[in-house]
Amino acid sequence: MPAAVAAPRARLPGVAWRLSAVSFLAASADSFFLLLLLWVAGPQGWTGLQTALVILALRLPTLAAGVLLGRAVDRWGARRLMLIDLAGRAALLGGxxxxxxxxxxxxLLVGAATGCLAPASYAGARWLLPRVVPDDALGRANAVVAFGDHAPLVLGPALVGxxxxxxxxxxxxxxxxxxxxAALVLARGLPAVASPAAPEAVRDAPHAGRLPGRVTALIALSTAYYFVYGPFESATPALVRARLDSGEAIYSLLWVVFGLGAIATLPLVPRLGRRRPGLVNALGALFWGLVMLPVLVVQDVPLAAGLFLLGGAxxxxxxxxxxxxxxxWVPPSxxxxxxxxxxxxxxxxxxLxxxxxxxxxxxxxxxxxxxxxxxxxALAGLLALARRDLRRAE
Incomplete structure (x- = not known):
């Protein structure tokens, strides 16, 4: 018998590419703003404590607003909340x-206000994607939207210097x-998809107030990983100035190559995420820490750039x-x-x-x-590997 011919992969809907573009533009703006403030902290005369306050003002309000905006997306859909976010942040930065x-x-005031708005677009994009993309193409669609999240690691640093x-x-x-x-203009073309369930149905669903253990474990891993990664953002300017004896051009270069490394490995997402994603991400945190550890002895730009490229990958x-x-793992509602x-x-x-x-x-x-x-x-990844339900979850 002749060998079966594999069916060609269906093309992703245009809305997936539009969501990627919106995410790319909005995240590039966010990355640019943060890197700009970190670089000018010294020339502005801000102390280390004042710089820390600026960073917290940018992000801490997100902790309070994220869940509220996520519930608003569940109730009113993604498009409306994303438009409010993008328009509001543009107006605040203009002021x-x-x-x-x-x-x-x-x-501090503008950073806090923009931090309150930003979760709407992030949650909205991930809420909308499963509603407009077939299940068998969702892995590819997530990789496309992730490109919009990672490409700012290239564009933001490339522009700020x-x-x-x-x-x-x-x-x-x-x-x-x-x-x-520009993101606002593109977001206006997103479909106004209705929520799959009324708020009452979501509230009354069995165990609606509890999340599965594997969900909380995965989010806990990411929270710990991102927290202990955070010093890379604030310490890199000092590394560039003091150890590499360089300026804003090399500072931009390091984050550009980091972003290029991250983009280069995005095509692996559908395959890596197909089975045991909790195990894959726990190993990812472990390997990232080990890969970046040689920063302790780095003294020249090529070695530093190589580390950032590999770390991004x-x-x-x-x-x-x-x-x-x-x-x-989570119900659509x-x-x-x-x-x-x-x-x-x-x-x-x-x-933080x-x-x-x-x-x-x-x-x-x-x-x-x-x-x-x-x-x-690396330690965060090791601790996550101790969770059997996270390691084995499909």
């Missing part, structure tokens, strides 16, 4: 740009404003694998709630770790902070 010199109090050199601090804020406006598939697992919770925890954990790293830099070297961070990432 900050008008202050001219970025006074600390204005940065030249923008600061050419335009100065306040005018450079026009870059994230423009990115958010290990980091790349992680978030998409987690997203696909949560979409499978609770997707908004779960992804809002996830975003609130992860969006807070990394900046970065804030602690900023304070630690006043006492120890950047390499000590980065080395400690890498070791703790």
């Amino acid at each position: 900050l740009a008008l202050t001219g010199r970025l006074p600390l109090i204005a940065v 030249p923008a600061l050199a050419l335009f100065g601090t306040s005018v450079s804020l026009l870059v994230p404003i423009g990115l958010l406006v 290990v980091w790349g598939p992680y978030a998409s694998i987690e997203t696909a697992a949560l979409q499978r 609770q997707h908004g709630r779960v992804f809002g919770l996830q975003r609130s925890l992860l969006g807070t954990a990394s900046p 770790g970065a804030a602690i790293g900023a304070v630690a830099l006043e006492q120890v070297s950047a390499q000590a902070v980065l080395g400690c961070s890498a070791l703790l990432c």
